[in-house]
Amino acid sequence: MADLDARLNVFRPDLADERLKGVVEAKRFTKGKLRQASQVLAVHPEPDIDSGMLTQYLFGETVEVFEENDGWAWCQSGDDGYVGYVDAAGLAPSIIDCTHEVRVPRTYVYVEADLKSPTFGFLGICSRARVVSVEGRFSQIEMRGSEDGGWIFTDHLAALDDPALDFVAVAEQFINTPYLWGARDGTGLDCSGLIQMSLRRAGHKAPRDSDMLATSVGDVVTGWQGKLQRGDMVFWTGHCGIMVDADRLLHAHATAMLTTVEPVQTVIDRIQKIESRDVLTVRRL
Structure with missing residues (x-):
């Protein structure tokens, strides 16, 4: 099997996206069928509700369905490309053109x-x-x-052609929103969901997970110490947040199980003390 990210590519030993012919080995290749989420859908790594939630497909989001079996649909998001299993009952058979x-x-x-x-x-x-x-x-x-x-x-x-002007202002609306792993629907958020949804509302297409964001959004800020500014995105391995000014970080995090603003140095020191991780990178639009 090719060294592809399974989060963003549809492949298993028995079935794969036809666009991956010659890239991966599979018993059968198929073309995805366009469907649309008619409710918020939890996306799972396996066709099992107890397998945990990877992310969510939002109401109105277009997806490609590659397999339906026993009430589960194996899908890929048309928005950020994320792959997983959802409750097939939450997918509509036709597409509404959203305005x-x-x-x-x-x-x-x-x-x-x-x-x-x-x-x-x-x-x-x-x-x-x-x-x-x-x-x-x-x-x-x-x-x-x-x-x-x-x-x-x-x-x-x-x-749809009227994005927000300031993605940080969008993010600030989520202060005190509960932290929830895999969430991005506004009732709960994880760290990367906060950044992705804020950027998306401001018209910037962004990937789902923190490691994807850390290598693709904006430009790397070199020598960032003492030079942080509003809108800078700070990344650690497995975590991320948004600077609201030169000193404070807005992030959804498991320490408070909320989306909060706190001094960035406090966060840097805490992550280093508890998890022995330093800042990985800082990026700026």
């Missing part, structure tokens, strides 16, 4: 264009939907399973 995305950490989807009406639930930041009408302060989105769709407060949406 807007959620621009706030979380927003409710109402049954009617009325803040007192019942809700279907909520959508997290960067969830995508198609707006079909506007009534008062609410926008109606197309929803499968609901003949009349759902309603979202219009100011909580942004057109």
Whole structure:
């Protein structure tokens, strides 16, 4: 088997993406079928809910499905390329062309264009939907399973071609959001999910995990000691955060099990003391 990252490439000994013919060995190759997440979907490394959560596919996210078996779908995200197994019931068979995305950490989807009406639930930041009408302060989105769709407060949406101006300001909206490994839907976040979602809302395509971000986003800041500034991304092996100014780091972390701001030197000292790890790199857009 070729030395490929299994997080970003669809291959097993028995089945692989047809685009990997000649690159990997597999008994069978297949073409992925386009589907769309109709809810937030936990992505697992195995077709087993107890195998842990790698990441999440967001509402409206397009995925390619390479296999469906026993209620599980083996997929690859059309957004960041992440591969894993999801509950197949959460994938819609057809694609809705989305027009807007959620621009706030979380927003409710109402049954009617009325803040007192019942809700279907909520959508997290960067969830995508198609707006079909506007009534008062609410926008109606197309929803499968609901003949009349759902309603979202219009100011909580942004057109897909209207990104946020400051990704750090986006990230600051998540202060005190719980830390949750693999999460990126706004109800919880891990360290790389915070950076990825903040960058994505600001129009920057970014990979999912901290090691991927550390080698691809922006440019390396050499001699960063004493030169950090707002927007710098600081990376350790297995962890990352965003500078809100020259001295303070915003990060989702397991120490507090929250997304918090604290002096970057405090974080540097703590990680070195507990895990014997130094800063790996600093990157800047």
